[in-house]
Amino acid sequence: MKTEKITGLAPRLSALFKAVTVTLSLGVASSVFAAEPEVTLKLHHMSPPMSNAHSRFLEPWAQKVMKESDGRIKIDIYPSMQLGGNPSQLFDQARQGVVDIVWTVGGYTPGRFPKAGVFELPFMATSGRSSSMALQEFAEQEMQDELSEVHLLALHTHHAGAILMRDKPVTRLEDLKGVKVRAPNKQMAEALKLAGASPIFLPLPTLPSSLSKGVVDSALLAYEAVTPLKIHELTRYSTEILTKPGLYTQFFVFVMNKDSYNKLPDDLKKVIDNNSGIETAGWIGQVWDDADVRNRQTMVDSGTIFNTLPEAEVARWRQTMQPVTDQWIADMDKEGKDGTRLYQKAQTLIEKYEAKAN
Template sequence: MSRLQPNRRQILAGLGATLAAPALVTRVNAAELTLRLHHFLPPVAPMHSKFFEPWAKELSDASNGAIEVQIFPAMQLGGKPPQLADQVRKGITDIAWALPTYTPGRFLVAETMGLPFMVTHAEETSVAVHQLMNEFGGDEFKGMQPLAFWSHDGGKLHMRDGPVRTAADLAGKKIRSPNAGMGDLLSSMGAEPVFFPVTEMVVGLSNGVIDGCCLPYEVVPPFKLQELTSYSCEAAPGARGLYANTNALLMNQRSYEALSDDLRAVIDAHSGIELSRRIGKTFDEFEAVGRGMVEKQGNEIVQIEAAEIAKWADAAQPIYAAWEAKLNDAGHDGAAILARANALLDGQA
């Protein structure tokens, strides 16, 4: 930390006065700068222990202890998951993990990667998401400083009472849908999509409100999904995954800009596209763990054949067309965004 200044404590003592929102940055005895990080999953979730806690330690180490990140899981600072982006923007928390799909129609470029079949594996797709946002995201997260964008692995259909091998198996089934695009696809194949945050899924499966859910394996451990379902149905190898939601790690813009140059450099060095790649790789590891738990439970893992997935992808064409029009209506070049998203997923720089 060669850029640390001898008068850091005097500089940081006045830092809070420069912020428009109260309590964005505070000083404590153990560190000169405390940032609060808010997210929606319980502390037993792999993302909490395998990424957020190590990342917080890395920021502390890189700043010689000047930065402390206090992590508040399970919405401990109040509110609901769809409010996390606004909590960052308003300064209720300094950093948050937000899902754009929880506020449909607001972050359209980011939501594009949540359309059906816009995912390969988490690491590759995370890099694609971040690059797409760099190229087309513009002011979509105005008032917030994006630190990383990432994707989980492709979603699977986890069912209570019977497997899904073809679209016919979905007829009449109530499925917790992860976003509107996937809900439209499920509806086109005869299912009844149900929408609520993942945190409410356990109750829905337990009381029979839903017959299944569409989620990646990485969600299995924190919610014991393997105990609530009996079949996990995944796209055959070589086919794109059913869906993947874009995730965003966001920091309050005023908080970020008010940092001293050296502390901002620490944040910058631990964010960006390489952080997105790292989180995606971590999610690929989470995926393997979750799948292993499903296997250990003795649940049946069903592969949906590539030819069947191709039929589903054809059924999704009207969804892409409608999304292109929606992007156009918002002032974007919808065709260019969709083409670039697919090119990035296909490995084109």
């Protein structure tokens, strides 16, 4: 009888031992991350916490860096310009060491990245993933001078954008005549002028109030930004160009202060390096592509009316906007940068990554 009791007790003791072992193991693992990090970096950006950029890109990226560094690198993220200044100052904040890392829109500092402007020309962009990987390779090979004062993490783009209208559809080029359109960058502002529109440059956070007050009637916009800003509640029509390349994109800058990077020990530099570069740019671009799909469906559900331009009409738009590309090439040539070569290289790189995606 006693033997039976002891025998019956053995499995329970074994289970208890395993439970204690697991608990202790978890305690050891959690203590690794509970310890003070060796390095704490400040990441500053302009988008709100609920934005795609913050919640699906910057936070996961920071968590991945922390995990791969075994908790030795901690990244504190400050959205919505919480550390002061305005979006146009973000790049300089990283350059000057006011913060360690920034993410911002390249076009918020006009003239700073003239070579990257080739990706913002009319009818260059494709998917966010392909265009981002192409831009990153382009930057690594051609933009050392424009990025020499910072440590490059990644450049990326969004998916080719659409034309969103408040009150009337755009089904042909003439429908843009006199329309006040939010332009995302210099190149597309010039393209809109050639189409007869009245472009107005607006930082994205101001777009909802500008639409509601009639400051603009329309916006060039990627669907990625629609839902967080509730643009689908302020516009009724969307005009899409589904042929590749699409109408336009804009590029984003993700950089680190040089000293902040150089002070890291080699093994922690490697963690940052492993979360930078072409593959990281492609991942960010895919985050934007996925958001485009989700938000377009939100627009469908809310009753947005979609118009797709036929190929013959797209050809008219391309011809009308071609002088913008010609001028960009001429401007690069004036600076001794061989605009034709840079333009053709950007096209080749986009085609390269598009082919890999298909």
